[in-house]
Amino acid sequence: MSSPIIQAENLNVHYGSIHALKGITFQVNKGEVVSLIGANGAGKTTTLRALSGLVPCTGKLYFEDQDLTKVPTFKRVGLGLAQSPEGRGVFPQMSVEENLTMGAYSRSDKGGIKQDMDMCLELFPRLKERLWQMAGTMSGGEQQMLAISRALMARPKILLLDEPSLGLAPLIVAQIFDIVKKLNQEGMTILLVEQNARMALKISHRAYVLETGKIVMQDSAVNLLNNNEVRKSYLGV
Template sequence: MSSPMLTVQNLEVYYGAIHALKGVSFEVKTGEVVSLIGANGAGKTTTLRALSGLVGTKGQISFKGQDLSQVPTHKRVGLGIAQSPEGRGVFPQMTVRENLEMGAYSRKDKAGILKDFDMCLELFPRLKERLWQMAGTLSGGEQQMLAISRALMCKPELLLLDEPSLGLAPIIVSQIFEIVKKLNHEGMTILLVEQNARMALKISHRAYVLETGRIVMQDSAQNLLNNDEVRKSYLGV
């Protein structure tokens, strides 16, 4: 593991009078899978939205040494940050192919786009069978595969995954997590937000525990898996 790709310091987010993030600080090093775990409403999704520039923030977010405070969302994508959002957010009235092409909207390298298109279909053969199908008619698992693939079409250096297992059958969840592991083994840096804490910790290098907008614990994923407090609160053991 090398220097931090992403550094977050004293991140604050308000939704009106609601103080959603209260001085959150963490880092993600190049080549890591880092998880944010915590209960519903802890601030996990808000953190990812802040990194993507989708909510107003105070504090500092640095990506590869560059301060992102004045960088709009589309330019953050251009810098190498892509998000697969909670709830998938596919374009329902567009085909699978068109959704993937939207992921590459800011790119000009045609050969690279074709290569990544083929890579996505190799990672998720199910999408290859449904290229001309409307995204809104796909199953939940297929939509999740499409959301991740669309993010990969941005050619990110940092992939933000928000609740990739939400609402999916266990066998599909296992497939999705195997793909996340494979992407990381091939060099992708990943920040994972996930309510299925056990699955998240099993594929992560490190993790942070969020409670009501604050980070209350951080450690290696293995240590957190074995931590009695984490096991009782988040792993149901």
């Protein structure tokens, strides 16, 4: 079995008096796609934000055996942890190329940056056609492609994807998931938060089910797809 790239033990997050994450423990191994599924407000996005350092947390958090607890966000990116956020969060007044360049802000290897930009434009040909277009004028699907590509420009060891299908047409969603699957086949480790539990489980190796800030179930994605409780609660079957 591959070694863990992310390990969280007894992770807690509070928003004021709200206990958003209640002592969750999980891990992501190198080369895996792992999904976090659950209803709105279950704590899925909060988990990613804790990993990225965007919200304070207590408990233990390790990235390749390094204690992340007090490591600031920008240094986590440098270590190899990059996030494509919910709502995409592109820089609207900047071009596609400028957004991609911002993704590589922590890097100085010009040759590698050019290579990775070419790779992103090959993955998402739509972006190549719109290289000089302002990101704010693009469709939701194009912005999602840009958000993922911008995260890839950091050359991460693990990609955190937060709701990549949110608000997108089914055809675009299928394209995005095909790319996520391809990235994993090429060796990228991915932690995926996704409201569309069926699609998430279909491309995942394992998954954790969150309810009100707690992990209530964990198993292989195949087993969860066939679990009656999961099917009834999250797959609409």
